Amino acid sequence: MTTHEGVGTPLRTDDNAPLGNRVHHVRSGELDGYAAISGGTVGSKKLWMGLVENPPLSATDNHHHGDSEAGIYVVSGHPVFVYHDGVQEVRIPAGPGDFVLVPPFVPHREENPDPNEPVVVVIARTTQDPIKVSLPELYQLM
Numbered sequence: 272m273t274t275h276e277g278v279g280t281p282l283r284t285d286d287n288a289p290l291g292n293r294v295h296h297v298r299s300g301e302l303d304g305y306a307a308i309s310g311g312t313v314g315s316k317k318l319w320m321g322l323v324e325n326p327p328l329s330a331t332d333n334h335h336h337g338d339s340e341a342g343i344y345v346v347s348g349h350p351v352f353v354y355h356d357g358v359q360e361v362r363i364p365a366g367p368g369d370f371v372l373v374p375p376f377v378p379h380r381e382e383n384p385d386p387n388e389p390v391v392v393v394i395a396r397t398t399q400d401p402i403k404v405s406l407p408e409l410y411q412l413m
Contacts, residue, residue, distance in 0.1 A: 310399035319399050325350065325390040330382040333409050337402040341373040341394055348390030354379040355409040378409045 295313035306312055308320040319339075325331070325348075343352075345365050352363040352371055355378065365371055373379055383390040396402070 315399045317397060317399060319394075319396040321394055322346075323392050323394055325381060325383040325392075327383060327386050327389060331380045333378055333380050333406040334403050335376050335378050335406065336373065336396060337398070337404060338375045339396045339398040339402050340375055341396045343371040343373065343395075344393045345369045345371075346391040346393060348383060348388050349385055350390040350392065351382040351384060352379060353382060353409065360409060378406050380409070 295308075297307045297312060305321040305323055306319065307322060308315050308318055310316070345367055347367050349364065349366050352365060352373075354361055354363075363371065381390075381392075
């Protein structure tokens with residue numbers, strides 16, 4: 272076994288192992304934009320994972336992530352995740368250490384109501400590339 276370091280290069284390899292069986296290491300300072308794990312960074316086929324920071328007093332647009340599930344881990348800050356349940360908007364406050372699941376095609380937005388602290392989250396999606404479909408409003412899927 273040999274040891275390598277850096278984005279997109281195997282951390283540990285066996286010279287006879289197929290390429291898909293190699294482990295990759297992406298350092299926090301070497302993100303490709305916000306993407307840490309994707310087809311472009313390490314050759315991932317189905318998983319996208321990255322770090323997103325939302326500034327104080329900000330909100331994303333209303334959107335969904337297509338047929339991809341999104342798992343969100345709150346690193347710091349206090350985001351609010353907003354979706355529509357068919358009758359009204361539902362607001363889910365979160366904080367450091369919380370996990371949030373956004374199912375496929377569910378319209379939602381993320382808000383950071385804090386006037387001073389940014390929100391930092393790690394997002395994992397079940398596609399290798401980030402899918403974001405902007406919407407004019409939140410609505411309940413039929």
